[in-house]
Amino acid sequence: MTDRLRHLVAIPLFVLAMPLAAQDMSAFKTGPVFDDFGPHAPVAGAAAVPEATELRHSFDVSEAAKNGKANRYIESAARFINMHAAAGVEAEDIAVAVVVHGDASMDLLRQSAWEAKGQSGVNGSHALVRDLLDVGVRVILCGQSAAAHGITPDDLIPGIEMALSAMTAHALLQQAGYSVNPF
Structure with a gap:
């Protein structure tokens, strides 16, 4: 196949695939708990969350934030809370924990420790983690990952808990x- 023929075949396929990749995020809004994090959308026809539902949910986060932004996997906790509060679940009936390990451990550093560990710019996850802690979300760091990354309790954003391991935290x-959270 000639290069010209390859291009003639590839261009229409690319154009046809473009609508599949496009997403309409216009319905996604933050709040009612977090104004800066956790966008979610209403879902027409979704079954109502039963009255008196109690949600106890943990998130496993091992992938670090990208490009100075807030860690999108940690932000899933804010989205979970916003989404269910908007659906009528009472705040006292939502308990969330975020268990952090691996490279995501760096996203839990206070700014001075962030810089001391050679990270550039600002810790883009700091405000998110602080907001989560302020509403009672438990943020738990794997002690094994902390040891591997040379992180001490003094390096952490105040309020973060340290566990023996992520496995221990999840078991407890x-x-x-x-x-x-399965994904």
């Missing part, structure tokens, strides 16, 4: 009735 959270 499950014993306390938390489900683990």
Whole structure:
């Protein structure tokens, strides 16, 4: 196949695939709990969340934030809270924990530790983590990952808990009735 023929075939396929990749995010809004994080959209026809529902949910986060932005996997906790509060679940009936390990451990550093560890710019996850802690979300760092990254408790944003390991944190959270986010 000639280069010209390859291009003639590839261009229409690319154009046809473009609408599949496009997403309409216009319906996604933040709030009612977090104004700066956790966008979610109303879903027409979705079953109502049963009255008196209690949600205990944990998020497993190992991938670091990208390009100085807030960690999108940590932000899933804010989206979970906003989405369910908007759906009528009472704040006292939503318990969330974020278990952080691996490279995402760096997203839990206070700014001075961020810089001391050679990270450039600002920690884009700092405000998000602070907001989560302020509403009672448990943010738990894997002690094994902390040791591997040379992170001490003094390096962390105040309020972050340290566990022996992420596995330990998840086991204890499950014993306390938390489900683990499957994705």
